[in-house]
Amino acid sequence: MNQTTSKAIAANFMSYRLAAAAVVLAALSAAAGLFVPHLYRDSAAWIRQAQAADLVTLFAVAPTLAAALLRARRGSTAARSIALGAVGYLVYNYAIFGFSVAINPMTPAHLAVLGLSVWSLVIGVIERVQFPPLPTIQLPMPRRVTASYLVSIAVVFGLLWLGQIAQAIASGTVPVELRDLGLATNPVYTLDLALALPLLVVAGVALLRRSSVGQELALAALAWVVFMGLGVLAIFGFDAAAGAVVQVPILILIAAITLIGLGLAAITVGGSTTRRPGQLGPRLESGS
Numbered sequence: 001m002n003q004t005t006s007k008a009i010a011a012n013f014m015s016y017r018l019a020a021a022a023v024v025l026a027a028l029s030a031a032a033g034l035f036v037p038h039l040y041r042d043s044a045a046w047i048r049q050a051q052a053a054d055l056v057t058l059f060a061v062a063p064t065l066a067a068a069l070l071r072a073r074r075g076s077t078a079a080r081s082i083a084l085g086a087v088g089y090l091v092y093n094y095a096i097f098g099f100s101v102a103i104n105p106m107t108p109a110h111l112a113v114l115g116l117s118v119w120s121l122v123i124g125v126i127e128r129v130q131f132p133p134l135p136t137i138q139l140p141m142p143r144r145v146t147a148s149y150l151v152s153i154a155v156v157f158g159l160l161w162l163g164q165i166a167q168a169i170a171s172g173t174v175p176v177e178l179r180d181l182g183l184a185t186n187p188v189y190t191l192d193l194a195l196a197l198p199l200l201v202v203a204g205v206a207l208l209r210r211s212s213v214g215q216e217l218a219l220a221a222l223a224w225v226v227f228m229g230l231g232v233l234a235i236f237g238f239d240a241a242a243g244a245v246v247q248v249p250i251l252i253l254i255a256a257i258t259l260i261g262l263g264l265a266a267i268t269v270g271g272s273t274t275r276r277p278g279q280l281g282p283r284l285e286s287g288s
Contacts, residue, residue, distance in 0.1 A: 022116035030054035043182035052234035085223025150204035229258030
């Protein structure tokens with residue numbers, strides 16, 4: 001094992017340890033949010049959204065991230081990308097918790113998850129730049145379909161959020177949906193327009209250009225979209241259970257986006273390649 005390989009393993013180890021700590025704290029805080037009575041101190045509508053996020057974190061994101069970290073440590077390229085998407089979800093979700101959810105007994109855990117996830121991403125990206133995978137490693141991803149899917153999502157939701165912002169500016173009033181949540185602004189606007197949606201475009205373009213990171217970034221983006229879609233569907237479920245009005249066309253749209261993303265991710269993961277540290281070439285990993 002040469003010095004470069006040793007450094008790559010050490011960098012991976014630190015990134016994975018931070019992500020592992022984040023997923024444990026996220027699972028604990030999500031369980032508390034779901035099962036501890038009166039934990040949240042927000043409006044009824046905002047509590048439903050927080051608990052919907054907790055539901056997805058506890059039963060979808062946490063198990064997936066834990067399994068992906070284990071597979072990634074063994075050399076699975078696909079698992080590393082899935083883990084990246086799951087950590088990205090934690091960053092997104094707990095940024096909202098940190099800035100827009102009223103302080104409660106789990107706030108320190110929420111902030112810790114955010115910090116651990118952000119630094120796991122930062123160290124992981126640095127490691128990826130310093131120690132890129134072999135150029136022969138390929139993921140069997142439908143390239144054009146996946147790129148079109150990611151860019152289309154970014155365009156549609158970018159226009160939607162900008163339209164809502166423009167309407168609020170023109171009217172000088174807070175949208176009704178935000179008033180129901182007890183918020184003056186929507187944290188989703190900021191996170192999507194400044195960070196998430198541009199990253200989807202970057203992933204799609206990199207995939208079309210056959211960039212060395214295009215496939216990995218696109219698979220991570222697919223995982224993130226699926227987790228976010230599950231979160232929105234969970235919100236619809238909590239709202240319906242509370243007797244709130246559910247917009248069926250939007251529900252159908254989000255369900256379709258989530259299912260398509262899940263299908264594309266499944267195709268990619270199902271035939272992915274892997275390599276172990278120091279390996280000179282890829283091998284086919286069945287069931288990756």
